Amino acid sequence: MGGVSFLSTVPSFTNTTNHQHLTTISSSSSHRSAVIRCCKIDPQVSGESLSFHRREVLKLAGTAVGMELIGNGFINHVGDAKAADLNQRRQRSELLSKIKLTLSSTIKAKPELVPSILKLAFNDAMTYDKATKSGGANGSIRLSSELSREENEGLSDGLGLIEELKKEIDSISKGGPISYSDLIQLAGQSAVKSTFLASAIRKCGGNEEKGNLLYTAYGSAGQWGLFDRNFGRTDATEADPEGRVPQWGKATVQEMKDKFIAIGLGPRQLAVMSAFLGPDQVATEQLLATDPQVAPWVQKYQRSRETVSQTDYEVDLITAFTKLSCLGQQINFEAYTYPVERINLSKLKL
16 A cells, blocks of 8 residues: 655655756765765856756755664654553553542432532632632642632541542552542542432432433543543642631622632533532522522523523533643643553563
């Protein structure tokens, strides 16, 4: 099967009219590389009429050297780099799958902790300050000086579960312990999924098997791709400054909007993330619906949740949560990877 080679893309410089004046290239039987011989150019011949100038000869010589380097192993180095990258992706993917299974089974067994886990992930990220680019989803909420703040009241049970799960996950991770910041946000993701699944089961009259089939068929699980790639957050070593997170149960809608706008979100995201603001989503939405900017979005998502697929609600919630979960972070895409021992083929006995 034919194909286009690198050399076939180089334009021909040969001019048959002035062929006798051109540089000739010949190969030597005693040398593997090409030999370039420069003939004397007739000074009476116009430079513009020459199709092959000295600069072009030098360019071709440079190309020949580059091709020689490639032939001498440059491709092998590129291949090794690609293989290493694929190994890292596989390692991260395998660990992420194990974490998700662990979280899913644990949260399923303790559904009463879902509101606490949602708010834990939410409040950890809401410490982000756009002006200084500090705070955010950095795990600082685990520190007692931050957890004890009034806005984090009632979240100790959720954090206790995170700490138990961290011990279990660290014991199976070959690439080092998982960060609190990653685990808190992944637990939030698992809690969100559990609410989607619970909704599907309710729509199937409480039949868990049918509910799982409904969620698999109509759910928006495929929308989590970007969230999953942002795996490699770094933990803060100090608590984030006080006063950055409102007391959601006491805050006015305007105060909530102001906070969302301050971190780059808005009324739409405030409405779709109502479940994160407290244990009673219905009461929260009643309050939000009193604001003319937020009310249309609240109504939209309420209608969406009544449909079989609740696509609008799920997709917008996943999008908002994904953005929130990365605030203040520079993701390390090599986190949790480890070197793979190479097999020395020379020592194999055949």
